[in-house]
Amino acid sequence: MSDIRQDNPERVDDSSQEHLLVRFWFTEQESAGFKLFALFTLFWFATAFALAKGYGLFENAAELTREGKAGLIVFAGVPMILAIYVSLRFFWWVSAYLARVAGWAEAGKKIPGPARWFWFLVPAIGTYLYVDPLDNFGRLIAQVNLVTQLEQFGIPAFNPMLVLFRLLIVFFLVLLLWDYIKQGIIIAWDWLKETWGFAISFPQGLAVTLQCFLRPNVCVEYPEYRDEIPENFRGRHALVADERGIHKCIACRACERACPDRLIQISAVRNPETKKNELTGFLLDNSRCCFCGLCEDACPTDAIKHTPEYEYSCYERKEMVLDLFAEYIDRTAELRAKLGGARVS
Amino acid sequence: MIIDSATIWEACRDLLMGWGVGYPVAQVITLLLAFLSVAVFAIILVLALVLIERRLIGWIQLRPGPNRVGGRTGFLQTIADALKLLYKEDIVPLNADRLTYFAAPYAVFMPVMLMLVVLPFGAGIVNGSYRYFVVSDLNIAVLFILAMGSIELIGVIMAGWGSGNKYALIGAMRAVAQLISYEIPLILALVSVVLFAGSLSLVEIVQRQSSTWAIFPLFPAFVIFFITAVAETNRCPFDLLEAESEVVAGFHTEYSGMRFALFFLAEYLAMWVMAALIVVFFFGGWKGPMFLGQSGLWLTSFFWFMAKSFFFVWCFIWFRGTFPRIRVDQLMVFSWKFLLPLAIIQVMIVGWGITYRNPWLSANLIPRVTAADANTGLIGGFEYMTTPDALASLTMPELVAFGWSVLGAIAVIVLLGAMFYRTILGFRPSRDFRREIELKIMRLEDAKSGE
Numbered sequence: 001m002s003d004i005r006q007d008n009p010e011r012v013d014d015s016s017q018e019h020l021l022v023r024f025w026f027t028e029q030e031s032a033g034f035k036l037f038a039l040f041t042l043f044w045f046a047t048a049f050a051l052a053k054g055y056g057l058f059e060n061a062a063e064l065t066r067e068g069k070a071g072l073i074v075f076a077g078v079p080m081i082l083a084i085y086v087s088l089r090f091f092w093w094v095s096a097y098l099a100r101v102a103g104w105a106e107a108g109k110k111i112p113g114p115a116r117w118f119w120f121l122v123p124a125i126g127t128y129l130y131v132d133p134l135d136n137f138g139r140l141i142a143q144v145n146l147v148t149q150l151e152q153f154g155i156p157a158f159n160p161m162l163v164l165f166r167l168l169i170v171f172f173l174v175l176l177l178w179d180y181i182k183q184g185i186i187i188a189w190d191w192l193k194e195t196w197g198f199a200i201s202f203p204q205g206l207a208v209t210l211q212c213f214l215r216p217n218v219c220v221e222y223p224e225y226r227d228e229i230p231e232n233f234r235g236r237h238a239l240v241a242d243e244r245g246i247h248k249c250i251a252c253r254a255c256e257r258a259c260p261d262r263l264i265q266i267s268a269v270r271n272p273e274t275k276k277n278e279l280t281g282f283l284l285d286n287s288r289c290c291f292c293g294l295c296e297d298a299c300p301t302d303a304i305k306h307t308p309e310y311e312y313s314c315y316e317r318k319e320m321v322l323d324l325f326a327e328y329i330d331r332t333a334e335l336r337a338k339l340g341g342a343r344v345s
Numbered sequence: 346m347i348i349d350s351a352t353i354w355e356a357c358r359d360l361l362m363g364w365g366v367g368y369p370v371a372q373v374i375t376l377l378l379a380f381l382s383v384a385v386f387a388i389i390l391v392l393a394l395v396l397i398e399r400r401l402i403g404w405i406q407l408r409p410g411p412n413r414v415g416g417r418t419g420f421l422q423t424i425a426d427a428l429k430l431l432y433k434e435d436i437v438p439l440n441a442d443r444l445t446y447f448a449a450p451y452a453v454f455m456p457v458m459l460m461l462v463v464l465p466f467g468a469g470i471v472n473g474s475y476r477y478f479v480v481s482d483l484n485i486a487v488l489f490i491l492a493m494g495s496i497e498l499i500g501v502i503m504a505g506w507g508s509g510n511k512y513a514l515i516g517a518m519r520a521v522a523q524l525i526s527y528e529i530p531l532i533l534a535l536v537s538v539v540l541f542a543g544s545l546s547l548v549e550i551v552q553r554q555s556s557t558w559a560i561f562p563l564f565p566a567f568v569i570f571f572i573t574a575v576a577e578t579n580r581c582p583f584d585l586l587e588a589e590s591e592v593v594a595g596f597h598t599e600y601s602g603m604r605f606a607l608f609f610l611a612e613y614l615a616m617w618v619m620a621a622l623i624v625v626f627f628f629g630g631w632k633g634p635m636f637l638g639q640s641g642l643w644l645t646s647f648f649w650f651m652a653k654s655f656f657f658v659w660c661f662i663w664f665r666g667t668f669p670r671i672r673v674d675q676l677m678v679f680s681w682k683f684l685l686p687l688a689i690i691q692v693m694i695v696g697w698g699i700t701y702r703n704p705w706l707s708a709n710l711i712p713r714v715t716a717a718d719a720n721t722g723l724i725g726g727f728e729y730m731t732t733p734d735a736l737a738s739l740t741m742p743e744l745v746a747f748g749w750s751v752l753g754a755i756a757v758i759v760l761l762g763a764m765f766y767r768t769i770l771g772f773r774p775s776r777d778f779r780r781e782i783e784l785k786i787m788r789l790e791d792a793k794s795g796e
Contacts, residue, residue, distance in 0.1 A: 199764070200764060200767055202668075203764060203765075205667045205668065206663065206664075206667050208667075209405050209663060209666050209667040210663070212404075212405055212406070212407055213401070213404050213405045213663070213666070215407065217403070217404065217407045217408050217409050218407045218408075219407070219408045219409055221409070221412075
């Protein structure tokens with residue numbers, strides 16, 4: 001493993017997203033500032049909420065003066081902003097983690113956050129919230145009354161301002177979290193593609209087998225019907241005879257040497273007159289033959305050949321040892337007799 | 346809708362009692378007749394099924410299948426096999442637990458036979474009254490079938506334990522793990538059917554599908570039930586317990602002769618019973634296509650029931666010819682992480698539909714809610730209504746919920762249509778695989794030119 005990493009310096013072993021976790025827990029959370037920040041947020045939020053509830057501010061917010069509303073916003077808004085910031089930091093980390101899990105981002109590459117101009121929206125929204133020209137907070141709190149309405153009439157009344165307010169919230173949330181939403185969509189799309197490919201493979205397989213099911217079968221039912229066997233099929237061996245019924249073997253034993261299974265045994269005698277080897281026997285153990293055709297290739301006179309014959313099952317193992325010479329003599333006896341008793345050896 | 350819940354065997358008993366036979370004797374005679382007819386049907390069915398499976402698998406694999414015994418169709422093949430098994434020696438392993446070993450085949454076979462008791466084969470007008478062809482119209486038939494399916498497990502584990510063979514035991518343990526895992530989505534799929542039909546009786550579930558087959562509103566439940574049915578009958582691709590390459594033949598490794606034949610019989614009978622249950626729960630049982638209308642003829646009901654169940658038998662065989670065996674972990678993950686959540690969502694959807702009086706999710710069986718009922722919180726009763734009538738009686742939120750269900754149905758149809766298009770119309774293996782090969786060649790050439 002270490003060697004591979006040295007070869008590819010770009011490749012980082014990131015199978016366990018440990019470094020990310022470590023960075024989060026020990027650089028961001030462990031920092032004193034972050035801790036203080038989180039504690040402060042929690043404490044302020046709890047206090048502010050409890051005080052507001054105790055003073056009945058939520059119920060009577062619609063009747064507050066503008067300054068009172070501003071105070072409420074500041075009082076409740078500061079912890080809200082802090083909470084949003086903390087959760088954003090968390091989502092920042094989570095999105096990077098998700099992107100790494102999906103293999104979407106490069107190792108060590110920073111995930112782009114919102115553009116810098118985006119932060120100018122914060123004072124703009126803050127001003128809007130302070131002035132509150134459409135009395136949105138009042139309407140938000142008036143929602144409490146809608147519950148009564150629902151109980152009385154069964155159907156909530158349509159409140160266009162409330163819908164606008166909610167749309168505004170959704171819009172700003174989308175704007176704020178756009179990068180994370182984009183990453184989420186990409187991850188979800190990848191997942192969907194993968195799952196779709198998985199799901200589609202089942203009906204695809206079924207379609208293939210259905211096509212096969214409807215096709216006529218390709219079987220040749222053997223004992224009754226036989227296929228045409230090509231001439232170059234490597235079946236049982238035979239000694240080739242020429243037109244006069246004479247074999248071509250010169251007993252050079254090249255096939256014996258070429259045979260990878262060592263299953264050919266040739267016997268020959270030297271003719272003192274012609275001073276040439278003459279074949280007297282050609283044994284071949286067919287049970288061990290791998291039908292590689294090397295004997296055919298090695299033969300200088302093309303005397304041995306694979307025939308298309310493929311039916312050589314028998315009852316005893318010793319029957320698999322073919323006596324090719326005897327077979328040749330039987331095969332050509334008639335021809336040789338007709339041509340005037342040509343010598344075979 | 347339901348005219349008379351009497352079965353044909355009750356009519357038979359009444360006939361006997363009319364001739365002056367006493368009640369107990371008439372009851373016993375009719376029960377024996379019913380059991381005999383079902384048993385003979387089951388044996389003939391299994392003999393046919395084995396041959397059908399071998400032939401169809403052969404055709405899928407582009408070969409003719411058994412075609413020697415009894416002419417070119419090979420219709421005597423299974424009879425020859427059965428005769429061979431009858432003459433085989435009955436081997437008992439030395440270290441077998443003899444009692445469990447001998448009892449196991451019957452413990453596997455009997456529950457499957459008992460499932461046939463509640464299966465409605467058809468209905469027709471006999472002597473002027475409407476009769477169901479079912480041995481017993483139990484009002485807890487769904488529970489009965491689930492119970493029988495679970496009892497089969499005991500037989501399997503008995504066979505595995507009693508054989509005294511490690512492969513048999515591993516196979517049996519696999520079988521039990523698989524069947525228990527797949528029983529839960531199966532039951533949840535059935536829960537949605539039961540909610541839809543409002544009854545546990547198979548006859549009534551079939552009768553509730555007069556206006557629409559349950560497959561249309563409950564398509565996901567059908568998919569879940571089909572897959573779990575394949576798993577419950579231990580067929581490919583869920584035949585891990587009989588994986589030849591891992592455990593020799595699973596729990597029946599040591600069995601031979603007639604005992605093995607009993608396992609075989611149970612397996613194939615369970616296959617047909619599952620197909621028949623799919624038909625009963627989702628395809629209107631013995632009812633023909635809706636546009637043909639109802640006929641009081643018992644022969645047409647038999648025909649439709651058999652045609653539909655054999656179509657699903659063919660589907661099982663098609664699955665076996667298509668899919669390879671899945672791994673053990675994939676098996677469990679598929680059940681617990683895919684089928685189970687899907688089944689729960691389906692049950693939630695049906696429950697939501699019933700709460701909002703959705704006519705399509707409650708078999709057009711609309712609860713009557715009057716002003717008086719609204720005060721007490723009780724339902725005044727149920728009423729069969731056609732869809733337009735039911736829609737007219739709904740309140741505004743209920744109509745909105747119905748609209749959402751229609752949108753969901755459209756989404757599902759679009760998804761499945763896309764899948765169908767991609768599969769049947771848009772997918773040609775020769776072309777698509779060629780494109781892959783061409784891409785591979787292009788990539789190779791790019792790599793070459795890059796060097």
